[in-house]
Amino acid sequence: MDSPQRPPRPAPPPPAPRRSPPGPPPGSSTGDVLQQIMAITDQSLDEAQARKHALNCHRMKPALFSVLCEIKEKTVSSIRGIQEEGPPDAQLLRLDNMLLAEGVSRPKKQGRGAVAAASAAAPGGRPSDRGLEHSGYRAKLSQIQQLYHSELEKYEQACREFTRHVTSLLQEQSRVRPVSPMEIAHMVGAIHSKFSSIPMQLKQSTCEAVMTLRARFLDARRKRQNFSKQATEVLNEYFYSHLSNPYPSEEAKEELARRGGISVSQVSNWFGNKRIRYKKNMRKFQEEATIYTAKTAVDATEVRGPGRQASCPSMSHSSSSGPFPLTGPRDALVRLQTLACLQPTPRGGGLLAQARGGWPGKQMPTASPTGNPGSVTSDASN
DNA sequence: TCGTATGATTTGAT
DNA sequence: ATCAAATCATACGA
Numbered sequence: 001m002d003s004p005q006r007p008p009r010p011a012p013p014p015p016a017p018r019r020s021p022p023g024p025p026p027g028s029s030t031g032d033v034l035q036q037i038m039a040i041t042d043q044s045l046d047e048a049q050a051r052k053h054a055l056n057c058h059r060m061k062p063a064l065f066s067v068l069c070e071i072k073e074k075t076v077s078s079i080r081g082i083q084e085e086g087p088p089d090a091q092l093l094r095l096d097n098m099l100l101a102e103g104v105s106r107p108k109k110q111g112r113g114a115v116a117a118a119s120a121a122a123p124g125g126r127p128s129d130r131g132l133e134h135s136g137y138r139a140k141l142s143q144i145q146q147l148y149h150s151e152l153e154k155y156e157q158a159c160r161e162f163t164r165h166v167t168s169l170l171q172e173q174s175r176v177r178p179v180s181p182m183e184i185a186h187m188v189g190a191i192h193s194k195f196s197s198i199p200m201q202l203k204q205s206t207c208e209a210v211m212t213l214r215a216r217f218l219d220a221r222r223k224r225q226n227f228s229k230q231a232t233e234v235l236n237e238y239f240y241s242h243l244s245n246p247y248p249s250e251e252a253k254e255e256l257a258r259r260g261g262i263s264v265s266q267v268s269n270w271f272g273n274k275r276i277r278y279k280k281n282m283r284k285f286q287e288e289a290t291i292y293t294a295k296t297a298v299d300a301t302e303v304r305g306p307g308r309q310a311s312c313p314s315m316s317h318s319s320s321s322g323p324f325p326l327t328g329p330r331d332a333l334v335r336l337q338t339l340a341c342l343q344p345t346p347r348g349g350g351l352l353a354q355a356r357g358g359w360p361g362k363q364m365p366t367a368s369p370t371g372n373p374g375s376v377t378s379d380a381s382n
Numbered sequence: 383t384c385g386t387a388t389g390a391t392t393t394g395a396t
Numbered sequence: 397a398t399c400a401a402a403t404c405a406t407a408c409g410a
Contacts, residue, residue, distance in 0.1 A: 224389045224406055247399090268398085269390060276401065277388090384410090391404070396397100 055176060068177045095203040102210045104145050141210070148206045152199060159195050163188050227270070231260030235270050239278075240292040245359060246275055275359065 036051065055061065099105040170184050227235070234256055239246050248256060253267045260267070278285050 226388065226407065266389080270388090272399070272401095273389070275399090279400095385408105386410105387406100387408080389404105389406085391402100393402080394400090396399080 065178070089200075092200055092203070095200070095207055098207050098210075099148075099203060102207075103141070104148055104206060104210060144206060144209050148202065151202050155195070155198050155202065159192065162195075163191055166191060227260065227262060227266075231262050234260040235267065235274070236288065236292045237296055239271070239274055240289050241296045243289070246271060247359070 036055065058064075096105065166187060167184055170179050170187060173179055226232075238248060238252070238256055242248070248267070248271060250264075253264050253271075257264045257267045262270075
């Protein structure tokens, strides 16, 4: 990229001297003096100090000054011509909006903590970007964010420094030639407009980076991966031990997500799929149910020994609501026994029956105003 | 290569 | 917002 640090020669004075002899014969020394003035900006101020003093005291100075005024007349108009372009750019506006929408740029000066800002934008991976709550995506986005802000800061600083430098040079020059505040303002504006392509480019490439990241992440999402064995086990354990009401509360979902190393929305998806598929083809899941209920039962008996609760808080004190208040480790044990006897149950009863009638529906979990001991919420929250 | 399993998405209802 | 149901798209094993 193009660095904003350029040699500090912002105000290349017009090549005036070439046309210098307009009317009054300038005298042989005028051209020289002008040359010297031009040279001043190129010299270190220390070096030029004495010379400037000499120039200021020069008997030709008043005449020179009027010549300079004349030159300036022309210069100002040309500066104006340059300045007139540049209405608020539509593309820049678009880029700004996009960066804002992506959470890359902040609404305006919000101090540090880009990551915090990002996570605040989608608290708990909430709906707006359901899928994009992926931690990998977040991390990358915040990297882009940080890079963007640090580059922008660098640019702003360089721009400020350069402007300050130019301004001071102009002020310095104003001692030997007429420099109006307006001219300085014009110059500053010109600098900014020249520099403005830099943040524009920065914004553009940041947008591109975000788009690429998004695309890649969405691709990754398409290329789904099966959950780890651990995750599947955790989910299945919960599902079969809450078969009468397989609707984990928000807390339970979080716990399951944590234990399985997946996201909360993945847990929700999984339960959605599982309920449907279980209901559709319960026979197929019987073996699985047996395995997991047995597993849970074993865990329960093991845990029961030292008189402690099961390891997972959200699953530990489960009892259930719904038609068959059978849930949790102890119930699982009972159910296992039942299952052993009633494998293909003739009618009703057992696991199949629970699901066959359909689950009582959701909402049980969230609140059980009647103090129903079986709600899933009570599993998690009590 | 094909059939099945499975995670994700979409749609419509509550 | 959450759910059921349908559907899509990919992973995976035979």
